[in-house]
Amino acid sequence: MSRAATNLQIDSARLWGTIHETAQFGATKKGGVRRLTLSAEDKQVRDWFRKACEDAGLDVHVDALGSMFGLRKGRDMSKPPIGVGSHLDTQPTGGKYDGILGTLAGLELVRTLNDAGIETELPICICNWTNEEGSRFAPAMMASAAYVGDFTTDDILSRKDAEGVTVAQALDSIGYRGDAPVGRQKFSGFVELHIEQGPILEAEGKTIGVVDSGQGVLWYDGKIVGFESHAGSTPMPLRRDALATLSEIVLAMESIARKHGPKAVGTIGEAVIASPSRNVIPGEI
Known part of the structure; x- marks a missing residue:
């Protein structure tokens, strides 16, 4: 009798280990992470991520806004890859899992496939999008927004932080302004694993949920003028x-x-x- 097939399992201990290994880059005293985009701490985790991808056999390239793409080849390279990922930057008082879970889950996916000797039909691309959080530069999700055409590359490169440093200057300072044009990397689909940022799952006693819609966002900057x-x-x-x-x-x-x-x-x-x-x-x- 043939043995019933089972789902392939990731190495959860390995994923847990990578999450806590990367948490050292920008670690805070209370156990969180302060890893603002394009900072020295961001460079450290980017360097770690690049090496981890290359060690897993991925071809890594970086676009003009610093987004990183690690490509695992598939049988049919004529088709765009399935994208998997999220981001490596954090809020000023961020946690160990927000964002990076999605990127490291993609890495663990590739490592598991490698261990099992599985070649996928489509290629797989692990992504790290620049400045998803928006805590240093506005807007949030700036690189992925430029990817879909909501902003031009030049517009984003000219954005400044509170100290007057432009995105272009920050990218150059850590060596992550790539040569690839923004939007060149195409996808057949995209999957992102993310820790819930709100209290809904916990409040409802649920372990996992599937996102079925996105929150529309409007930001306003204003000035109230009175009299001192x-x-x-x-x-x-x-x-x-x-x-x-x-x-x-x-x-x-x-x-x-x-x-x-x-x-x-x-x-x-x-x-x-x-x-x-x-x-x-x-x-x-």
Whole structure:
């Protein structure tokens, strides 16, 4: 009697090990990771990822925005590969699994196929997209957005961080501005494994879920202009307090999001008082 076929299993211990090995690049005291895109820590994990891909027999190339592609050949190289991946950068107080799980899962997939001696019909391409998080440069998902044509390469290269450093300068500083044109690497399909960033699965007692839609995102940058005056000597009716106005906007935004819930959300993630002082009414935010 022939033995019943079983699903091929990855080496979960190996995947777990790579996740924690890469977590050393930008590790924080509380067990998280601070690995901002195109930083020195990002270069470290990129170098690690390139070597790991090459050791697994992949051909690695980098496009003009620093996105990395590791190609495993298939029987039919006339067809575009199946893309698997995510990103290696993190938020300023990120975790060990956000983003990198999807990229390292692709690596583990290839390692498992190699161990089993399996040649796939289509090639497989593991991807690391540059600046998915958007914590250093805006917009988030900038390289993948340029890939699909939402932005030009030159536009993204000219974007600046809070210190005035452009994407082009940051790429050059870590040696990851590639020669391949953005969008040249085509895909037959794309698969991304991702740790849930919200509390829904845990709240519902579920282990895994399948994404069936994407969140539409609108970002707004604004300025509230009031009038700076002394906090101790300006009566309330004569104040033009920019921070108090921002508070009303925050509450209005929250009310609108709740009204259109449960799928609608609203967040104000950054607010900067110009020339702040505890004795001065905020005049500009």
